[in-house]
Amino acid sequence: DVKVTQSSRYLVKRTGEKVFLECVQDMDHENMFWYRQDPGLGLRLIYFSYDVKMKEKGDIPEGYSVSREKKERFSLILESASTNQTSMYLCASSFSYEKLFFGSGTQLSVL
Amino acid sequence: KQEVTQIPAALSVPEGENLVLNCSFTDSAIYNLQWFRQDPGKGLTSLLLIQSSQREQTSGRLNASLDKSSGRSTLYIAASQPGDSATYLCATESYSNYQLIWGAGTKLIIKP
Numbered sequence: 001d002v003k004v005t006q007s008s009r010y011l012v013k014r015t016g017e018k019v020f021l022e023c024v025q026d027m028d029h030e031n032m033f034w035y036r037q038d039p040g041l042g043l044r045l046i047y048f049s050y051d052v053k054m055k056e057k058g059d060i061p062e063g064y065s066v067s068r069e070k071k072e073r074f075s076l077i078l079e080s081a082s083t084n085q086t087s088m089y090l091c092a093s094s095f096s097y098e099k100l101f102f103g104s105g106t107q108l109s110v111l
Numbered sequence: 112k113q114e115v116t117q118i119p120a121a122l123s124v125p126e127g128e129n130l131v132l133n134c135s136f137t138d139s140a141i142y143n144l145q146w147f148r149q150d151p152g153k154g155l156t157s158l159l160l161i162q163s164s165q166r167e168q169t170s171g172r173l174n175a176s177l178d179k180s181s182g183r184s185t186l187y188i189a190a191s192q193p194g195d196s197a198t199y200l201c202a203t204e205s206y207s208n209y210q211l212i213w214g215a216g217t218k219l220i221i222k223p
């Protein structure tokens with residue numbers, strides 16, 4: 001079975017901290033995605049990557065950056081966390097035009 | 112710009128009923144459409160993927176149909192069970208990029 005693993009299930013950070021969210025997949029997928037999900041706003045794409053060292057902005061990239069140094073790992077970085085970044089963060093991976101597989105999510109609270 | 116709509120936002124039915132969830136989209140130039148399930152506080156699970164050349168896909172008690180000309184997809188759940196309670200989302204993928212366009216989801220409650 002495909003496994004997409006997010007490093008933390010719950011995370012509490014202070015305003016201004018640098019936050020790293022890690023995601024690892026074990027199926028050699030070329031595509032990886034970071035979403036955030038908020039009540040009433042649905043799923044919103046932050047960044048995606050279709051190859052190692054490649055990245056593309058999604059709908060809401062402001063305040064975030066990403067890193068993909070290895071094919072299996074896609075990291076989301078909050079350079080200076082703010083309270084409006086409190087959210088559920090979901091990582092996903094896929095082969096192009098095939099099923100999308102999600103991790104279990106990281107519930108981030110920024111205080 | 113593609114828009115994906117799911118109506119109703121919430122649905123409650125008694126256990127054992129057959130039910131249909133709806134997904135509509137504005138641009139028929141899609142590569143595929145996926146149906147997902149999300150349990151509270153969890154990630155999403157892909158249930159079915161229908162390619163644009165296909166009319167339907169089946170998995171167990173689930174059947175998803177696709178009508179590109181009318182911009183509609185349905186997810187049919189047979190003999191519903193309380194364990195089917197979850198939020199169901201649909202998403203389309205276009206030829207031009209890797210981004211999925213998401214519906215807001217239908218929250219389904221199956222009453223025992």
